Every structure is written in C-alpha cells, then in structure tokens.
Amino acid sequence: MPMPILEVAGLCARYEATPVLRGVDLVVQKGEIVALIGRNGVGKTTMMRCLIGLLAAESGTIAYQGRDVTRLGADGRARLGIGYIPQGREVFPRMTVEENLRVGEMIGRQRGAVDRSRVFTYFPILEERRRQLAGTLSGGQQQILAIGRALVGNPALILLDEPSEGIQPSIVQMICRVLRAIRDDLGTTILFVEQNLDTILTIAERGYVMEKGRIAAEIPRGDISQSNVRKHLLL
Amino acid sequence: MSGDLFSYVYQFADVFAFLVLSAAGLAIIFGMMGIINMAHGEFIMCGVYVTSATYHMGLPLVLAQACGTAAAGLVGVVLEYLVIRPLYARPLDSLLVTLGVSLIATQGTLVILGSTFPGIGTPLGSFDVGVYTFSTYRMVLFAAAIGVLGFVYVLFMRTGFGVQARATMQNAAMARALGVPTSRIYALSFGIGAALAGLCGALYAPTMNLIPTMGAGFIVEAFVTVVVGGASVLLGTAPAAAVLAIIRSGLNAWYGQVIGQIGLLIAVILIVRVLPSGFSGWLARRSAS
Numbered sequence: 001m002p003m004p005i006l007e008v009a010g011l012c013a014r015y016e017a018t019p020v021l022r023g024v025d026l027v028v029q030k031g032e033i034v035a036l037i038g039r040n041g042v043g044k045t046t047m048m049r050c051l052i053g054l055l056a057a058e059s060g061t062i063a064y065q066g067r068d069v070t071r072l073g074a075d076g077r078a079r080l081g082i083g084y085i086p087q088g089r090e091v092f093p094r095m096t097v098e099e100n101l102r103v104g105e106m107i108g109r110q111r112g113a114v115d116r117s118r119v120f121t122y123f124p125i126l127e128e129r130r131r132q133l134a135g136t137l138s139g140g141q142q143q144i145l146a147i148g149r150a151l152v153g154n155p156a157l158i159l160l161d162e163p164s165e166g167i168q169p170s171i172v173q174m175i176c177r178v179l180r181a182i183r184d185d186l187g188t189t190i191l192f193v194e195q196n197l198d199t200i201l202t203i204a205e206r207g208y209v210m211e212k213g214r215i216a217a218e219i220p221r222g223d224i225s226q227s228n229v230r231k232h233l234l235l
Numbered sequence: 236m237s238g239d240l241f242s243y244v245y246q247f248a249d250v251f252a253f254l255v256l257s258a259a260g261l262a263i264i265f266g267m268m269g270i271i272n273m274a275h276g277e278f279i280m281c282g283v284y285v286t287s288a289t290y291h292m293g294l295p296l297v298l299a300q301a302c303g304t305a306a307a308g309l310v311g312v313v314l315e316y317l318v319i320r321p322l323y324a325r326p327l328d329s330l331l332v333t334l335g336v337s338l339i340a341t342q343g344t345l346v347i348l349g350s351t352f353p354g355i356g357t358p359l360g361s362f363d364v365g366v367y368t369f370s371t372y373r374m375v376l377f378a379a380a381i382g383v384l385g386f387v388y389v390l391f392m393r394t395g396f397g398v399q400a401r402a403t404m405q406n407a408a409m410a411r412a413l414g415v416p417t418s419r420i421y422a423l424s425f426g427i428g429a430a431l432a433g434l435c436g437a438l439y440a441p442t443m444n445l446i447p448t449m450g451a452g453f454i455v456e457a458f459v460t461v462v463v464g465g466a467s468v469l470l471g472t473a474p475a476a477a478v479l480a481i482i483r484s485g486l487n488a489w490y491g492q493v494i495g496q497i498g499l500l501i502a503v504i505l506i507v508r509v510l511p512s513g514f515s516g517w518l519a520r521r522s523a524s
C-alpha cells in the first residue's frame with residue numbers, strides 16, 4: 001500500500017459556538033480524483049477550509065504526504081504543495097489575470113513552478129484575457145482563472161470546492177476535461193466538492209458522502225454510477 | 236516666463252508637493268490597508284524630530300533625512316506588530332487605538348523634549364524669476380513628491396512584493412491560501428507607509444518650527460487627499476493632489492491662506508458628494524466602460 005497523500009482522522013472544527021465538523025475520517029491516495037459530496041450545509045466547504053488551514057482544527061489530525069500539518073498555517077501548507085480553489089472562486093478582482101497568476105506562481109518556484117505557458121495551453125482564454133481585470137471576467141472565466149492560479153503553483157494536491165456552481169454546462173465540461181488532463185499529465189491529486197451529478201460522474205474515481213459533519217458513506221472505485229451518486233445527493 | 240505666471244506654477248507645485256508627501260504614507264496605511272491612522276501626523280513628526288536631532292549631532296542633512304525616514308519606518312513596523320495587527324477590518328477600533336497612540340506621542344514628546352526643539356535652516360537658498368524670489372528647496376520638495384509617486388507606483392505595480400501586497404489587501408485569506416506570508420506583508424506595508432510619512436517629515440524639517448503638536452498640521456491635508464483619491468492609491472493620489480492643489484493655490488493667491496484652507500475643505504465636501512468613491516473609483520469606472 002503506497003503512502004496516502006492526504007490522511008484525515010477525527011477532524012473536528014467549529015465556527016464559534018456552532019460545531020460543524022464532528023470527526024471526519026478520509027484518505028486520498030496520490031494521483032486519485034476523489035469527490036466529496038453531500039447536501040448544502042453539511043460542512044463540505046468547512047472541511048476544505050480546514051484542510052488548507054484557513055480554519056483551525058479543534059481536534060483530530062491532517063497528514064499531508066506523511067507529515068502532520070494540523071498546526072501549520074495556510075501559507076505554510078500552500079508552500080508544501082496544497083493548492084486551494086475556493087467556493088465562489090475568490091479571484092483578486094482589482095488585479096489583472098496575469099497578476100492573479102503571478103500570486104499563484106510565487107510559491108511554486110521552490111518546487112519548480114508549472115510553466116505559465118502550459119496553463120495557457122490548458123486554458124487559452126487566460127492568455128487572451130491576461131491584461132483584463134479579474135473582477136470583470138464572467139463567472140466561468142473566473143473559475144478557470146482560480147484553477148489556473150492554483151495550477152501555476154505546481155500543487156501535488158488540489159482542493160477544489162464546487163467548480164460547477166453557477167457556471168454554464170459547456171464550460172463545466174471543458175473544466176472537467178482539463179482537470180482530467182492535469183491529473184494524467186502531471187500526476188496531480190484532486191479532492192473536489194461537488195453537487196453536480198454530471199461533473200461527479202465525469203471525473204470522480206471514488207467518493208465520500210458527508211452528512212452532518214461526518215463521513216456517512218464511501219463510494220468505492222468502480223461504484224461511481226448515476227444511481228449510486230444520485231441516491232446520496234438526494235438523501 | 237513672466238514672474239507672475241511662474242509664481243502661480245510655483246504656488247501650485249508647492250501645495251501639490253505638500254499634499255502628495257503628506258498623503259503618500261497614509262494612502263498605503265488607510266487607502267490600501269484600511270487602518271484609519273490618527274497617528275499619521277506623529278509618524279511625520281517622528282521624521283522631523285529624528286532628522287533635526289541627527290542633523291544637530293553632525294550628520295549631513297541628506298543622511299539626517301534618511302535617518303528620520305528609517306526611524307519612522309521602524310516605529311511603524313514595531314507598532315504594527317504590537318497594536319495594529321488585530322485591527323485589520325475593524326476601522327473604528329483602529330481609529331480609537333491610533334488616536335491613543337497619537338496622544339501618547341504628542342504628550343510624550345512634550346514631556347520628554349519640551350515645547351520646542353532646535354530646527355534646521357532651509358538649505359539651497361533662492362532664485363529669481365522676474366521681480367520675484369523663490370526658494371530652491373521648494374522645487375526639491377516638488378521633485379521629491381514626483382519621486383515618491385513613482386516609487387509607490389513601481390513598488391506596488393511592478394515588483395513581486397507589490398503583487399503580493401495588493402493580493403493581501405484585496406483578500407488576505409485567499410492570499411494566505413496561495414502561500415503569501417500575509418503577516419509579513421502587512422508589517423512591511425505598514426512600515427513602508429510609516430517610512431513615507433517619516434520622509435515627509437524629514438523633507439519638511441528644514442522649513443518648520445518643531446513643536447510636539449506639529450503632526451496636526453499635516454493630518455487634515457493627508458486625509459483629505461486620500462479620501463478624494465479613493466481606495467486605489469496608485470490611481471487616485473496624484474490626480475486628487477493635483478486638483479486640490481489647483482484649488483488651494485488659486486484661492487491662496489487671490490484670497491489668502493485662510494480662505495484657501497476653508498475653500499479646500501468645501502471643495503473636498505463637494506468632490507466627495509459628486510464622486511463618492513473618489514477619483515480612483517471614477518477613473519476605474521471610466522476605463523472599465
């Protein structure tokens with residue numbers, strides 16, 4: 001058994017008085033594409049924020065590449081090679097596309113940043129729009145920029161929160177194709193939160209189902225099917 | 236050029252320089268970082284006093300001015316670490332805390348150094364145009380103001396630090412998640428803002444009486460320029476200072492200093508009424524459409 005790239009055990013986290021994560025256990029192997037699914041408000045985004053380090057874990061552990069990063073800050077985790085693409089994209093609105101990418105690139109240097117031109121071949125629109133302010137891009141373009149911005153940092157693990165939310169289907173399909181290609185070309189591991197059935201069926205190889213701050217079920221390799229996933233999304 | 240015409244240009248350049256140099260540091264600390272820094276005038280005063288003190292210890296003026304600038308920058312970094320850090324995104328608290336810092340600095344200076352401090356004579360002498368005589372040093376101040384605008388522009392638009400700093404000010408959590416060491420960026424930015432305030436003091440040290448309340452003579456103009464400029468320091472400060480300088484120097488010339496001061500404030504109220512997001516908001520909207 002190879003060493004998992006991400007191993008989460010008993011993770012608990014809260015917003016002030018409200019406990020949200022109540023003991024999450026989850027394992028992701030290197031090179032996998034894993035979906036985290038569940039209804040609105042069960043704690044998926046909270047989980048992602050906890051994994052990148054924007055929200056402190058109350059208890060439990062997060063191990064990345066065999067190293068305990070539970071107490072490490074978000075910038076430290078990013079420097080170790082975790083890329084984060086938040087729900088709602090959060091591009092820097094008053095900076096150009098190019099400058100947004102530059103922020104992502106700076107941390108990648110030590111690990112050999114992904115060539116920006118390579119990101120442009122995945123997403124030619126970013127090159128066309130490189131001088132445009134990110135805040136003036138469409139939602140789909142902002143999502144593409146948010147992915148590109150993580151990618152230029154050459155992450156080994158990408159955390160991706162609801163990439164298809166509010167985006168037209170043709171762009172969602174294109175994003176799915178690129179995510180697959182990134183994994184196939186670069187070996188990047190992807191853990192993504194998603195509610196869109198098509199996206200899950202297109203790229204997920206395995207899934208975890210979250211309910212009330214815990215993992216309620218696991219969908220193993222080979223069992224990602226329309227009926228299985230739909231059952232959990234509608235649960 | 237006739238003496239009269241040059242006189243207007245000179246008055247404009249003088250006011251423009253004063254507005255830009257007073258406002259540059261505050262544009263970073265308030266405009267970019269959102270800290271309503273009531274101690275801005277005391278950062279400037281720190282630059283004045285350290286410049287004067289090191290000058291009287293025997294340093295050449297330029298080196299003394301460098302010391303004044305550096306001292307204010309250091310004070311800024313230390314202050315950021317000790318008291319400012321919890322105040323980002325809490326503007327009203329930042330106002331109260333920095334007001335406290337301002338009072339402590341003013342009273343502390345009075346108690347420790349007394350009500351006056353030896354000044355420095357204005358260097359470089361004067362030159363004549365037509366029948367008028369002008370101070371050469373005032374022209375140096377104008378050049379310095381242009382230099383400061385250029386420095387701030389290059390620093391924030393053309394360097395890696397600048398990209399990280401702007402990302403941090405726009406969305407600190409996201410910047411951190413991309414590996415930007417945001418605490419260090421905040422400390423450095425605040426330090427640079429304080430150092431620019433110190434530079435303002437250092438440059439004006441040879442033109443002023445050194446008294447512990449002298450910071451108050453800068454802070455109104457500094458805030459006015461930043462507010463009129465709007466949130467984007469790089470787009471806003473220069474046009475704001477230029478427009479305000481035209482108004483102020485015109486009124487000064489025709490109606491005197493008091494009307495100039497009052498007219499400036501009335502103009503600010505009108506401008507902010509018409510352009511609620513300042514010049515930079517207006518410029519940004521124009522270039523977007």
Ligand SMILES: Nc1ncnc2c1ncn2[C@@H]1O[C@H](COP(=O)(O)OP(=O)(O)O)[C@@H](O)[C@H]1O
Binds near residue numbers: 018038039043046
């Ligand atoms: N910043 C916050 N402060 C307080 N409560 C929050 C905050 N963000 C989310 N919550 C609450 O935490 C729970 C989980 O939210 P979230 O992780 O965003 O769910 P999901 O991404 O699965 O839809 C929800 O009940 C939500 O109301």
Ligand SMILES: [Mg+2]
Binds near residue numbers: 045
């Ligand atoms: Mg969510």
